[in-house]
Amino acid sequence: MADATDRRSASPPDPASLPVPERLLSAATRLFAQHGFERTSVQELVDAAGVTKGAMYHYFSSKEDLLFAVYQRVLAMQTRRLEEFAEADGPLAERLHAAAADVVLTTVDNLDDTVIFFRSLHMLSEERRGAVRKERRRYHERFREMIRTGQRQGVFRADVPADLVVNHFFGSVHHLGMWYRPDGALSGAAIGGYYADLLLASLRPDPAPTGTG
Amino acid sequence: MADATDRRSASPPDPASLPVPERLLSAATRLFAQHGFERTSVQELVDAAGVTKGAMYHYFSSKEDLLFAVYQRVLAMQTRRLEEFAEADGPLAERLHAAAADVVLTTVDNLDDTVIFFRSLHMLSEERRGAVRKERRRYHERFREMIRTGQRQGVFRADVPADLVVNHFFGSVHHLGMWYRPDGALSGAAIGGYYADLLLASLRPDPAPTGTG
């Protein structure tokens, strides 16, 4: 999480010490999130990374290739973290709570990634878009399984499709990119706590009848 | 909801009967959602609308102006509908449930609008982006007030910021554009019901302690 902050502050020329691909990836993440993929010219990109166009095309076959690299990095990170939490010990509800809170925390700590992820999917080639969707689905399914397990065990209410709950939750998370500000009233951890609470609250079994009966 | 369906099926040349501006707005909505704002060329746009470039520039001062028109139409519709529900009679919880369910329904019935709304905000000029955000905030606030009222009345739990709940809810709704498919297992109404339930469940007061204590 410190990384994300550092990346932002270290913006210009980027520690010339870092390897070229990393410099480019870092600059791309910042610029794509800031101005959008299409509004970012390759020239701006390489200038921000402190490299030349030739160097960029030596490592990435196209601007889209660089975008895809951003997706790959995000997906890898998300998957890695979720697995850590899913495979931890402790009661299911606790593990789900922790995983949910962590997703939020990771998201606000890598807000640029999240903004790009959902906004620029359509800029990828058909094929790569498919690859991203597939990997993302796997990620969702991992989460869904935790919920389904809880439903089977009776820990969670079963009268709502687990799939829908997952989409509901990740929708909220994805939306963080639209309103979360690092200098806002709520910290990422605080929001993570609330969101995890809301998720578990909505999964509590035997809900008292709501307004609509 | 019939609109959305019609719009899609009437895609080509678009009922040559409709006035030119409507034809353009309709084609723009479809194409911007399908390929993105920047991937849609003015030529494609006017071809799809069955008009010429000159005609388009007669009614819209720029491509961005057309995009802004999409935003204006969406905002107007959202505001109108929310007000209908907010000002209805009946218990607060019921009204909130109905409003929430309706937002979902309206969203899936105008999925193109929703996709564009969150994906292309950064393509608007600074000024117009500000205007959209302001109007959108007003919309959120209207929703938030319902929740706050419920919290004050003790109908809803008060240990979670109303603002956060609103963002949480609308995040889920916005995300529908990423996964909802008209031919999927769940209808828009069904999802609306579930989402409204989840919202109210998460606002139920006196939640039993969750996993994390």
Added chain:
Amino acid sequence: MADATDRRSASPPDPASLPVPERLLSAATRLFAQHGFERTSVQELVDAAGVTKGAMYHYFSSKEDLLFAVYQRVLAMQTRRLEEFAEADGPLAERLHAAAADVVLTTVDNLDDTVIFFRSLHMLSEERRGAVRKERRRYHERFREMIRTGQRQGVFRADVPADLVVNHFFGSVHHLGMWYRPDGALSGAAIGGYYADLLLASLRPDPAPTGTG
């Protein structure tokens, strides 16, 4: 033939009176022949034609499209002229002689076209290259038929494949681009006469045994 000369001398900005596509075609023919297709930049091209890049892309979808237009014009002209001669009256040998002499004359009068035709075929797309080859083959076949007819009638020797004679002849013609100079010792008409003579001489029946028995 006057055209070709005019075209060359009228080179610069090209009578701004001519329509844009013609101006471009004319400039392209001159430059592609002079420096080669790839050595000619679109910028040079439009500068020479006295138009802007945008104007060029309004009429031609690509630089290759412009090249293809050159091929189309050449093929149309060749076909038209050959037909005139093939369908004329008079003895076959005379018609063949006249047609052959005319091909040479037309070739040296449009030397740029000829140079481009055989040098840049590989710059066309697979598909267009195929189209050119097909049309060119038709042209050859028209010529070949005259020879075959003569062979059947006994006017020409039949112990050499008509196809081979055609290829042999057109090879010589094509090669004119490599050595003919308008200011050389021989005029186009003179060369045409000789080439036609050589063609008919090589088709004379009952050849005395040559050196190799």
Added chain:
Amino acid sequence: MADATDRRSASPPDPASLPVPERLLSAATRLFAQHGFERTSVQELVDAAGVTKGAMYHYFSSKEDLLFAVYQRVLAMQTRRLEEFAEADGPLAERLHAAAADVVLTTVDNLDDTVIFFRSLHMLSEERRGAVRKERRRYHERFREMIRTGQRQGVFRADVPADLVVNHFFGSVHHLGMWYRPDGALSGAAIGGYYADLLLASLRPDPAPTGTG
């Protein structure tokens, strides 16, 4: 002639046993003929030769240098063969026939070289282009002298410029690259026989009056 076949079939990495310069020359000949000089990138070239860029630039100072090397090899071979035939014993007509037939045979056996020779001349520097032209002219002159000698001796008709006959003949030969296919109906030797026959037939003295009187 075995060379040509071998070269083609041994295409990939090229017998890693051959010295680097030969491997490059061989790959260049194949690729330049196949896709053209400009369409062949240095990267493709070195990949096809199974060497690295650095290695290539160690032996050749530029891509054009490699092209020039192709020309040098062709010219050397042509000159060598022609001399063998010109200096042989026997009647002039026979020697000319044999030389002409051999040119054809050599040409179809090294078709790639021929294709490159006439298509890419304009890619050489002014200076090198001049050198190639000069050497080529010498070659033509050698051929022309045989014809002139025959004309002086009365073996060949003298009413057609020897120069023109040479250009006519080599035009046909050069054109082989446009239509000869190793799997076609006629073998290289057969075509060589015919072409030599046509040449001698067109040089036969006292031609019966042709169609045009």
Added chain:
DNA sequence: AATGAATGAGGATTCATTCAT
């Protein structure tokens, strides 16, 4: 003798917008 990362100039093409008609 050989590597391959890096350079940077150059090129084709796209496209929103204008404007004379």
Added chain:
DNA sequence: AATGAATGAATCCTCATTCAT
């Protein structure tokens, strides 16, 4: 109200060549 030819700036990408190792 509408046309569509023309503009020209902006953009992505290619590629021969260099050079430190």
